[in-house]
Amino acid sequence: MNTTYNLKRLRVNLTDRTWKVEPIDLDEAKKYIGGRGLATKWLYDAGCATVDPLSPENLLIFANGPLTGTNSPTAGRYMVITKQPINNKIGSANSGGTWGARLKYAGYDAIIFEGKADAPVRLFIDDDHVEILDASDLWGKKSTECNDILRDIHGEKSNSLYIGPAGEQLSMLSCVMNDTDRAAGRGGVGAVMGSKNLKAITVKASRNIVDAYDKEAMKAAFKRSLDLFKENGVTSTGLPTYGTAVLVNIINGIGALPTKNWQEAHFPEAEQISGEELAEKYLVRRGHCHRCTIGCGRVIEREGREVGGPEYEPLWAYGSNCGVSDLPSINEANFQCNEYGLDAIGTPTTIAAAMELWQRGYIKPEENKDLPPLKWGNGEAIVEWTKAMGEGKNELAKLMAQGSAILCDHYDAPQYSMSSKRMDMPAYDARAIQGIGLNYATSNRGGCHVRGYTISPEVLGLPVQSDRTETSGKAELVKLFQDLTAAIDSLGVCLFSSFALGAAEYATLFNAATGSSLSPEEFLEAGERIYNLERLFNKDAGMEQAEDSMPDRVLKEPIPSGPSAGMVSKLDEMLPEYYAVRGWVDGFPTKETLERLLIASEVTN
Amino acid sequence: MITVKLFATFREGRGKEQVFDEQVLRTPRDICTELNIPPDSVGILLINGFHAAFDDELKDGDLVSLFPPLAGG
Numbered sequence: 001m002n003t004t005y006n007l008k009r010l011r012v013n014l015t016d017r018t019w020k021v022e023p024i025d026l027d028e029a030k031k032y033i034g035g036r037g038l039a040t041k042w043l044y045d046a047g048c049a050t051v052d053p054l055s056p057e058n059l060l061i062f063a064n065g066p067l068t069g070t071n072s073p074t075a076g077r078y079m080v081i082t083k084q085p086i087n088n089k090i091g092s093a094n095s096g097g098t099w100g101a102r103l104k105y106a107g108y109d110a111i112i113f114e115g116k117a118d119a120p121v122r123l124f125i126d127d128d129h130v131e132i133l134d135a136s137d138l139w140g141k142k143s144t145e146c147n148d149i150l151r152d153i154h155g156e157k158s159n160s161l162y163i164g165p166a167g168e169q170l171s172m173l174s175c176v177m178n179d180t181d182r183a184a185g186r187g188g189v190g191a192v193m194g195s196k197n198l199k200a201i202t203v204k205a206s207r208n209i210v211d212a213y214d215k216e217a218m219k220a221a222f223k224r225s226l227d228l229f230k231e232n233g234v235t236s237t238g239l240p241t242y243g244t245a246v247l248v249n250i251i252n253g254i255g256a257l258p259t260k261n262w263q264e265a266h267f268p269e270a271e272q273i274s275g276e277e278l279a280e281k282y283l284v285r286r287g288h289c290h291r292c293t294i295g296c297g298r299v300i301e302r303e304g305r306e307v308g309g310p311e312y313e314p315l316w317a318y319g320s321n322c323g324v325s326d327l328p329s330i331n332e333a334n335f336q337c338n339e340y341g342l343d344a345i346g347t348p349t350t351i352a353a354a355m356e357l358w359q360r361g362y363i364k365p366e367e368n369k370d371l372p373p374l375k376w377g378n379g380e381a382i383v384e385w386t387k388a389m390g391e392g393k394n395e396l397a398k399l400m401a402q403g404s405a406i407l408c409d410h411y412d413a414p415q416y417s418m419s420s421k422r423m424d425m426p427a428y429d430a431r432a433i434q435g436i437g438l439n440y441a442t443s444n445r446g447g448c449h450v451r452g453y454t455i456s457p458e459v460l461g462l463p464v465q466s467d468r469t470e471t472s473g474k475a476e477l478v479k480l481f482q483d484l485t486a487a488i489d490s491l492g493v494c495l496f497s498s499f500a501l502g503a504a505e506y507a508t509l510f511n512a513a514t515g516s517s518l519s520p521e522e523f524l525e526a527g528e529r530i531y532n533l534e535r536l537f538n539k540d541a542g543m544e545q546a547e548d549s550m551p552d553r554v555l556k557e558p559i560p561s562g563p564s565a566g567m568v569s570k571l572d573e574m575l576p577e578y579y580a581v582r583g584w585v586d587g588f589p590t591k592e593t594l595e596r597l598l599i600a601s602e603v604t605n
Numbered sequence: 606m607i608t609v610k611l612f613a614t615f616r617e618g619r620g621k622e623q624v625f626d627e628q629v630l631r632t633p634r635d636i637c638t639e640l641n642i643p644p645d646s647v648g649i650l651l652i653n654g655f656h657a658a659f660d661d662e663l664k665d666g667d668l669v670s671l672f673p674p675l676a677g678g
């Protein structure tokens with residue numbers, strides 16, 4: 001009986017340059033849904049929690065979900081699962097574009113890389129044909145050129161993912177890039193690829209459809225989802241017209257737009273870096289991932305060529321967080337981030353931290369000769385320092401390419417790294433929005449909004465409004481969003497589909513695709529299982545409960561001005577309740593919780 | 606006086622900002638009627654940066670922000 005799983009994975013040993021195809025167990029796949037969940041299970045079982053992330057012993061897994069490549073809306077995602085170097089935690093990055101779907105069509109649900117090549121290599125897949133090729137000519141190439149060269153060699157119907165110079169230099173801010181401007185970002189997953197001397201993976205496939213278990217049910221679920229997309233103002237108009245960039249004015253409007261490395265939370269010049277401004281002056285057209293009807297991507301023009309424009313996160317991080325209101329500089333800095341394969345959140349947040357170190361006299365002018373001063377509002381600095389970090393141009397740039405935690409430690413000023421678990425927090429001030437702070441603090445991979453995007457209820461009123469200033473009820477809310485997100489990611493669909501769809505629609509799609517019979521509650525429970533397994537991974541990796549926290553600035557320094565003036569995060573009120581609703585003690589799942597989630601037998605210590 | 610800020614598609618034909626007299630338009634609902642914006646087409650309504658209801662009483666100096674249904678990530 002067909003399912004949307006291929007039930008095959010490719011295992012590539014880079015040390016001896018061999019590969020083999022392995023079967024995937026259907027029951028195990030269903031239990032962990034696929035993608036993020038299933039690959040985490042493999043990583044955990046392989047004992048990667050205790051290895052050095054940049055050693056040959058770490059596994060680097062690329063996995064798609066059961067819905068990747070199907071007609072389900074937004075279903076083009078693949079995930080990169082590995083132990084991430086930025087903080088020695090579970091690495092779990094996710095990207096759109098077309099690469100993930102192409103891998104599905106070629107006949108694989110995942111590729112597992114082990115070992116390390118002795119010289120730069122790349123992988124080429126064309127259905128059953130698999131080749132490990134020399135990549136010394138590609139080493140050092142940036143995203144656009146790398147993508148163009150691989151397209152020229154393998155044709156228009158191929159898709160490639162690759163690392164840029166940042167990944168080659170083992171930057172903790174390096175991403176895996178695909179389709180030029182799509183990134184599986186955060187955590188330094190690009191450095192894991194670089195540590196293995198793996199530059200790129202190109203995939204071709206002779207088919208472009210996936211067989212579902214129940215084709216009629218799949219068609220009906222697909223149609224229902226599309227109807228919901230059309231009825232929903234966000235997925236039908238909001239995201240297509242303005243992309244994520246539209247959040248700049250909203251988040252600034254409530255006084256939650258971190259400004260100058262979180263010293264403030266309101267940026268008077270926000271309008272100049274807003275989604276409205278971007279759409280009016282620079283937008284050429286929308287960008288779509290594989291078969292996505294929303295098309296939230298921003299395509300702008302640069303030197304006569306269409307390139308990806310900034311999303312909300314880089315608009316914020318290069319913009320208000322660096323005090324910059326010059327949109328052309330932000331567009332250029334964002335482009336350079338993609339070119340070097342740098343994290344478009346962590347790179348600008350590290351520049352912001354450097355600007356605060358400059359402001360306070362830790363970084364001396366002589367340390368950045370040849371480069372523009374790291375002064376608030378300096379548009380030239382955000383562009384030039386991004387390039388310098390990508391190139392490893394001088395000692396300070398090399399240090400900055402390791403992220404704000406390492407940078408601030410170096411100056412003995414860790415308080416200026418706005419990070420949680422040593423990964424920088426994103427674009428929503430946790431003092432002004434209580435639930436998102438609890439989510440940052442408890443995120444398994446470190447400061448991240450897309451583990452549990454409570455901005456939906458707390459700010460956008462989706463599906464219903466929750467008071468952003470309240471702490472009560474946030475523990476349940478954060479758990480719900482984290483579990484649902486783990487399940488959605490694992491399916492291989494974009495998180496933005498959840499503005500219109502709920503657990504019931506996802507469960508219906510999953511069941512039709514794979515022959516499962518999950519209720520919406522069981523679908524959520526699968527997400528909870530994944531979240532708990534990630535936590536077990538972190539426990540084995542040496543995580544301590546105290547790491548479920550945020551910087552003192554967020555916990556103790558009230559927002560100085562703007563609509564949310566006077567607020568701080570009340571994490572200490574929410575965290576004990578969160579552990580209680582999760583069935584965790586001291587930050588980790590109890591035996592009873594693991595038994596309830598049917599993962600008690602996985603525990604390795 | 607009340608300042609009303611408009612965002613995204615609400616700017617079409619209305620501009621970015623308008624000013625009203627709170628003696629005349631007493632609630633966000635009145636403002637929506639004046640601006641020909643059906644309340645059910647409003648995604649987010651803020652008064653001074655906090656989520657508010659259409660029938661909340663407005664006072665001198667208030668800043669009202671109106672957004673259509675929007676989201677991001």
Ligand code: SF4
Pocket residue numbers: 074075076096097287288289290292293294295296297494495496497
């Ligand atoms: S909503 Fe945006 S990010 Fe998500 S799949 Fe569609 S185009 Fe890609």
